[in-house]
Each structure stands twice: as structure tokens, then as C-alpha cells.
Amino acid sequence: MNVAALQLIDGSVLEGGGQLLRNSLSGFLPGIQLVADISSAHVTGCETGSSSVNFSPGLIRTGRQYTADPKTAGSTTLLLQVALPCLLYSASPAPSRLILRGGTNATHAPQIDYTQHTFLPFLRRHFGLNPTLEVVKRGYYPKGGGEIRLTLSPIKGPLSPVLLTERGMVKSVCGKAYVAGLPRHLAEQMCSAAKSKLVSSGIDSTVIDITAIREKNHDVVGSGSGVVLWAETENGCILGGSSIGLKGKDPETVGQEAADELIRNLNHGGCVDEYLQDQIIIFLALAKGTSSIRTGPLTLHTRSAFVKSELSVCSHLFAVRTAIYIAEQLTCAKFKVVEEDDVSQTTLLSCDGVGYIAPDATTVIPG
Numbered sequence: 001m002n003v004a005a006l007q008l009i010d011g012s013v014l015e016g017g018g019q020l021l022r023n024s025l026s027g028f029l030p031g032i033q034l035v036a037d038i039s040s041a042h043v044t045g046c047e048t049g050s051s052s053v054n055f056s057p058g059l060i061r062t063g064r065q066y067t068a069d070p071k072t073a074g075s076t077t078l079l080l081q082v083a084l085p086c087l088l089y090s091a092s093p094a095p096s097r098l099i100l101r102g103g104t105n106a107t108h109a110p111q112i113d114y115t116q117h118t119f120l121p122f123l124r125r126h127f128g129l130n131p132t133l134e135v136v137k138r139g140y141y142p143k144g145g146g147e148i149r150l151t152l153s154p155i156k157g158p159l160s161p162v163l164l165t166e167r168g169m170v171k172s173v174c175g176k177a178y179v180a181g182l183p184r185h186l187a188e189q190m191c192s193a194a195k196s197k198l199v200s201s202g203i204d205s206t207v208i209d210i211t212a213i214r215e216k217n218h219d220v221v222g223s224g225s226g227v228v229l230w231a232e233t234e235n236g237c238i239l240g241g242s243s244i245g246l247k248g249k250d251p252e253t254v255g256q257e258a259a260d261e262l263i264r265n266l267n268h269g270g271c272v273d274e275y276l277q278d279q280i281i282i283f284l285a286l287a288k289g290t291s292s293i294r295t296g297p298l299t300l301h302t303r304s305a306f307v308k309s310e311l312s313v314c315s316h317l318f319a320v321r322t323a324i325y326i327a328e329q330l331t332c333a334k335f336k337v338v339e340e341d342d343v344s345q346t347t348l349l350s351c352d353g354v355g356y357i358a359p360d361a362t363t364v365i366p367g
Helices: 018-024 029-038 076-087 112-127 184-200 251-268 274-279 281-286 322-330
Strands: 042-044 054-056 065-068 096-102 132-139 146-152 170-180 208-214 224-233 238-244 288-295 302-305 318-321 334-339 347-354
Touching: 029 042, 029 054, 029 065, 029 076, 065 076, 076 096, 076 112, 076 146, 076 281, 112 132, 112 170, 112 224, 112 238, 112 274, 170 184, 170 251, 184 208, 184 224, 184 251, 224 251, 238 251, 238 274, 274 281, 274 322, 281 322, 281 334, 281 347, 322 334
Parallel strands: 065 096, 170 208
Antiparallel strands: 042 054, 096 146, 132 146, 170 224, 224 238, 288 347, 302 318, 334 347
């Protein structure tokens, strides 16, 4: 088990975006405060306008209830992403509970339905984790006001490695086209457009089940719309596609965009989609042994620049994902990326994980 005791992360490298800070700490102030609370951390520089943050963790405290609320439409799913790995490790066997408030379905972040039907099922199936998620209220931009609750028990030993290299045939495509505070027929139009696009791509109509939903007024704050799709394969892979409705965008376009995204991920031949790629990196790094996962082309979120100055000229020079860069900076995990096929752009992603085990109750992680 090897985890860096002190590490400086330069937030200007690679994409220079929130992904660096999310994977290092949290991504925005409520997230930093949430992780600091979970890990008994001493934090300085955690205020608006700060150009650096010093984060010194102590003992991880689980078996408690933690709450985060940015008081905006800030993404609940991004808060969940940064808190969940921390809650895995504790000397206490008691489960922990997260109450996260803010936006649940927004652009530039996974929709809560993606987390519910793609990300968490992956963690259950391939890492043996047991998170349970309840969507109490949905919150839409710009008001936010949504609430999700997650319960998770810590693990006794290190995570097991994942071997997932053969996707298998698609056995089902499920999804939901939803509206909140808008007429139901818009959801039906999105649903129909998504189904038609999937069928035209060659997916058997009999395996497609997309539901049109109008959210009840008392279950939401604000108004919004969108489509979330997930395809399951014979070998237990789940890949997603989604799109958010925006003012001026017709519902047919929203449905087609979600289907196009899913089709693109399926056509690449990988076992995970472009969003799951970077979300699972931290778990691969913490696992014990060698994991191997076949993916589609690497996304910028998970890549690091070996020639930073070339970024604006030739983005394909990015070779290793941003999430991989952070994981290798913070642990002794080693990743290997092999681009396999120029046509489908499949990539074999391997990781020699550190086999992280929680410190006992008397240990304080050096900071």
C-alpha cells in the first residue's frame, strides 16, 4: 500500500480545469469542505479568490451523516464523486450517509440518472461495493434545490482488480425522457426521437425501453428536460448516453443527441463509456493487483499532455488522462495505455493498483 504523504498538484497543467481539483480534492468549495469533514483535514486557502489550497488529511471518519449544499445549482453528482472514495476507508464498520443538495440534472456534469443507472451499478458489479442512492428532489438550473441521499458501508480490505476486455452483444437499452415544469408531450417527442435514432443505427427495437416521464411538481425545484440512456451487454457492461434540454433546442434534437452519444460509445467497442472512463480511475488506482479495461478513445478529462504547448494546436498529442495523472501523483499506482485500433479507436487501459487499506483507528495520515 503506497499513498503519497505530501504532494503538490499544479492546477494549470493538462486541461487546467475542475477535473484536476476534483480528483485531487473536490472541485469547488462545498466539495473541499465536505471532503475535509470526512477526512478530519486541516485546510487553508479554501475561499473565493484563493490561488492555492493546502489540504492535510487526518483520520477518515465514517459511520456518520455528512451534508453539502452549495446553495446554487452546483452539481450533486460531482459532490458525490469526490466524497464516495473517501467513505470507503474507515476502521469503523458502520455505514455513512451523504445528503447532497444542488443541481441534479445539468450540463457539464453527469446527470443523477447516469450516476444511478451506469456509475453505481459498475461499482456494485465490478468492485463489490454497496452504495444505495435516493433522489429525494430534483433541482434544475439556475435554482438548484435538489437533494440526493447516498448510503455506503466501508470495506474491510482493498478493492479487487477489474478485468473487463470483452463487451459482448447489447441485450437491452433502457432510458428515460423527462420533463419538469413543462408539458408531457415534450418528453414523448424526445423519447420517440431517441428510439428512432437507436433503431436506425441497427439496434433491435425489441430491446429498447425508454420511458417518457413528467416529473411531479412537488418532486422538483425549477423546470428542465432531458434524456438519459443506458445499454447493458451480455458481459455485464453498462454504457450511457444523455442530453439536456435547453431553451431554443427542440425536443427531437435532445433525444437524437442522447442516442448519438450512446451509439458513438457502442461503436467504439469499449466496455465503458467516455464518462465512466475517468470516474473509475481512482478506484483502479486503489485496488490491489492489475486491472485491465478496454475503452474507447481516451478523453481529455483523463489525459495529460506530454507536450503542453501543443495543446491548442494538436489535441491528439494528449496521451494519458488527467485522472491518471492525478492518481499517479497521489499514489504509487502505475497506468499503461495501449491504443489498439485506428478505426474503432479502442484502448486497453491497465493499472497496477496500490491495494490501499484503511489505517487503523489510532493512525493519522501524515500531511
